[in-house]
Structure formats: structure tokens, C-alpha cells
Amino acid sequence: MAAMGFTQDIAGTRYVFPDLRTLLARATPLRSGDALAGVAAESAAERIAAQRALADVPLGRFLNEAVIPYEADEVTRLIIDRHDAAPFAPVRSLTVGGFRDWLLAADPAAVTALAPGLTPEMAAAVSKIMRVADLIQVAAKCRVVTRFRNTIGLPGTLSIRLQPNHPTDDPRGIAASVLDGLLLGAGDAVIGVNPATDNVEAVMRVLEMLDTVRDRFDIPTQSCVLSHVTTTMLAMERGAPVDLVFQSIGGTEGVNTSFGVSLSVLKEAREMALALKRGTVGEDVMYFETGQGSALSADAHHGVDQQTIEARAYAVAREFSPLLVNTVVGFIGPEYLFDGKQILRAGLEDHFCGKLLGLPMGVDVCYTNHAEADQDDMDTLLTCLGVAGVTYVMGVPGADDVMLAYQSTSFHDGLTARAMLGKRAAPEFEAWLDRMGIGLDAERIPARLSPALIGLA
């Protein structure tokens, strides 16, 4: 059966949108990636026409009309097959516009309870008719708590991934950045290295080195080397100390194929990590990264706008009960998010959609040197995300990642956000910071964190 299209009149012009996929794309606030894909609205009037028409769409329609066909895409099949009707019941009869009003008025428990009843497309749709303040306010109501060696996402906390990358994976270079981050209160989300190569021996060396640091200092946190999932599986087979399995994922089967993964590979990797039983307070063993634009980059977007596809990636993530998920919002470049304004909105959309779908959502608040953005834009996004209750952000020495050649948030930025917003580290980690005497002296390294213990001499 052919689905009915949508029409909307604006100032004497009738706009016609043949299907839900097109309507979502035209309703999306402007960004360069949708223009590049040829799916963006051609005028501000067409965009508001699409937004008005979208506001009138019943949420139930999203269960009957897939933006990418069920038969063609395993992510669509996952979304439909896993939809849970009971938690959907409170909003089942609403339109997208009515859903926005409901979210703004509802209490945190009611918003949090919806997650298994929502599809990514519903979350994306409502985000498209929300302002920045709406995205912040509703996301702040969502409660998502995950556990491995500590407890992440409790109200009033802001965790930091310590990202001690080094251009050649030099163990002492990585160790120095780890220590620097610990001294600035970072590392409760994870100590996670992006390796310079995907060589399994090199990855295992970094895994062993991070595990040694964690063990010597007795840090209640988890480590991760962000290699390809198949490399991590090989490392696990060879006995490497793997806490978390990392993988970049996307919102279509095609983009995941371009990343060299599938749902079945992710399932197998998770089972391998669970079998290692390395968590002490929980069993959330997966870590995913996402980002708007990856599907277009892989030519696997099916005419769907980049923000809706990004939300679909969260359906992939939640299938595997991750400890951490973050969008790497400004990493992909200006052809997808052109400037600070587009990065700001996308970061808040991604955080909102991830949280609404029940994920422990963090954001890599970042930009590259070919984007029209700078530190001021990052300060603005970080502050907004902090108010929105972001689960974690990155901590990079001096905000400058010397391996990946982009700018993220610094250890200082994390500390500042915690101080400005009255946030704390994960409780187990905060107690450890106190035990170690961290934060008392701005020049000396506390004796208990002697660099000699981790090979720095």
C-alpha cells in the first residue's frame, strides 16, 4: 500500500511532501550535510511548512511507515522488532506536536519510562520542532545510569573520558597524559585511547599498559583502546585485558557495513567481553561512538536526513546495553556541520535523542580546523550540555588531540563545567580523588600518584 503524502500551505504556496522520509528531511534545521545530500528544504518557508506538517503527524504513523524499508535494512528490522508497546501507551495517541508539549510538561520519571516505547524516528521528529532550550530541558529529565567499575550517570554528576592519545602510541607519552588527566579530575567515564594503528600487537601493548596504570593506582574506572571491534576480539582471544569493547556505529546497515561491522559481530564481541567478567559493580561492557554525516560519507543514507540516521544509530547502541555512547559531533567536518551554530544544535539534538531513547549519552564537544568554529563555540556547547545533564564529555590535554588532529574539551574544561554547574565526578571515582589527595596542589604531584609507578622516570 502506498503511504499518503503530506501537504502544507504557507503564505499562499502549497508544499507537498510525498512521504515521511522526505518530510523529516525538509523539516530539519539547516545543515550543510543535508544540502550536500540534496534532501534539505530549499527555503525557510519550505522548512517551516514541513515542520508544521510534521507536528500534525500521529506518532503511530512511525510504526507503520519506515524511512528505510524493513526488508532492505537490518537497523530498521531491529527498530520495529524491538518496539515495546506498553511504555509507548502514554503517548500513543499524540501527534509529534502534542508529543513536544507532553515532554515539556512531563516529570522526569514519566519521560524516562518512555524509552523502550520510542523509535529513533519519533525522537528525531520531535527534536526537529524543538528549540535549543527545549532540547536541553527535556534531556535533563532523562535518567540513565550504567555501571562497570563505577557508577555513571547519577543525577548531579558529570563524568569525563580521559583521552590520552599519542601519535605513535608511545607508552610513556600516553602515561604522562593519563597522569595529567587524573590530576585534573578526569577519567571516571573511561580512560580511552584512540590507537594510531589498528595493529593487534600494538593495541594489546596499549591495553596492557592502561590496565597496569589502573591497577597500580587502584583507580575505580575502566580502560578502553578504541580499535576496530574485530581487532579487539582478536586481542581478547589472545588474552588481553579488555574492559570495554569499542566500535563506531551508524544508523543504517550500509554505514555499518562501511565500518566493517554488523549487529551479529557486535553481539559476538559483547558476549566475549562479558565472559571476561572484569566489571566489579556492573556488566555494561560496550562503548559506541556515532556522529551525524557518517551515512552520507559512506553513501548509505537512503535519502534520509543525517540527524534522523544518527538517531537510528542509537537503536543499534541500545541493543547492546552500553556503558557509554557519544556522538563525535564536530569531528566529521564542515561538509556535514558547517559552523559553530550547526555544531551546537547538532550536539544538543544528538544528546536529546540519545537520552530520550535511554542511552548513557555523552558528547565529544569538538571541531576540526577546517570548520568555521573555535573555542568560544565549544564553551557554549559544553555549558548547554552540562545544563542538559550530559553523561560525560571528553578530556584531552589542553583541548588539543595530538593524534587525531582535532580539538575537543580539555581536562580544564571538564573541571570548569563541574565547578560552574555544581556537578561532581562518579561517586567511586570522587572518593578515589579524595583518597589520593588530588586537587590540593597546583604544582606538585601527590606522592601516591608517583610517576615512577607507571614507568615515568
Add this chain to the structure above:
Amino acid sequence: MSTPSLWRDLRRFTDARVGLGRAGTAQPTSAHLDFQESHARARDAVWSSLDVAAMEAAVAPLGLPVVRVRSAVPDRRDYLLRPDLGRRLAEGTVLPRAPGSVVFVVADGLCAIGVQRHAPAVLERLVPALALPPGPVVIAEQARVALGDEIGEATGAAAVVMLIGERPGLSATDSLGLYITWAPRRGRTDADRNCISNVRPGGLSYDEAAAKTAWLLRAAQGLGATGVALKDEMPAGALPAP
């Protein structure tokens, strides 16, 4: 050296911005302004362009045919906004056939400085280490990585090695990346390639980059593929075959 006891002592172990101290929770003024200066330099580097004549002269001693091409992108601003055009050759481009060879593409990418400085030195070490016959050196302007697929298809190459300028960072505005694609043709994805990044002084050396590329090409020839199917398991410290 003695065990470090001061925070700033950590700086001797890495070029990362460690041991900056703090002003309240923020970075002190000098560290803040150092960062802003680096960003300003990187912004300017994005707009640098490849000196094609100088590159031709630098690769001439290899004794290989040298060809110039451009992508379908008209200018730098469009290069940033239209990566699709950066993956396609300009209309009317003619390339020599070099069936079964390894074709080298020397491309500006997101910053021409690194490729200008380092690509000739890597090629000088790589070409003699190859098991397959070397094909032409194609110098490409306003190019994305996947432009190598179309070049590989047009030349009939067994493999393409693309040497391309990486996105400039704050600490390094001269990083070179190498992408190796077996049986290149349009429609290949990043999962079909192997990548070696951060080639520059202070990063991966020319010798290591050339040895790793030669190793990957030999492994690709055995496997009939590059990408996720080809795991980089080159033993540490291995030298190129004599």
C-alpha cells in the same frame, strides 16, 4: 633523569599539552594564548595549496611517469563543502594505463604542507621495497581519498597508494596519511582500505611508513584484498625485505 615530582615535568614525555598548571579551574593565560596561536596557524594551513611544479621536480628522481590531475572541485571553499566532487576526476581527465602496477597518488587533501614536505621522501623508500611493478605518480589537486579509486580503475592498477595531506592539527600542520587500496575501483569504501597516519617528524618516520606500506601491499597481494579483511600484523621492528 630523576623521577618527576612537579606536574610540569610531565611535558618531557609527550608533545601533548600536559602540565599546563591552572588558574582556578581554567588554563593560565600563557597556555591559553599558545593554543589560540596554534589554532590560527592551523586555520591558515587549511587554505594552503600544493606547489605542483615543485612536486614534479621532487618526484622526478624516481624515474616514473608523472601525471597531473584535478578533481571535479572548482575551488577550496567548494572542496570543503562538496567532498563528493573531490572524489571524482575533472571531466576530460586522461590517464595512462598501467595494468597490474602500484599507482601512487600524491594529493593535497585537507592541507598541502605535509604532502609537499614528506611524500617524496616516503616514495623514495617505498618504490624500491615493492614486490609489484611501480606505476605512475599521479599528482592530484583538490583531492579526497576516494579519488584514488577512479584513478586506479582508469589506470588498471593492482593497487593504489594515496599519499594525502591530513587535516591539520594544532601541534602538527604537516601530517601525511597513506591509504592503500587493493583492486581500486569506484564504489570502494573506507572498509576496503588500510590507512597509515601521522607520517611526519615526531610522528611515524619515513622508513616506518614505507616499510609498513610495503608489508601491507605484500599481504594484500597474498590475500587479494585490503581493508578490514587485512589485519595489520606486521611484527614490531620488522625491516623491509632486502
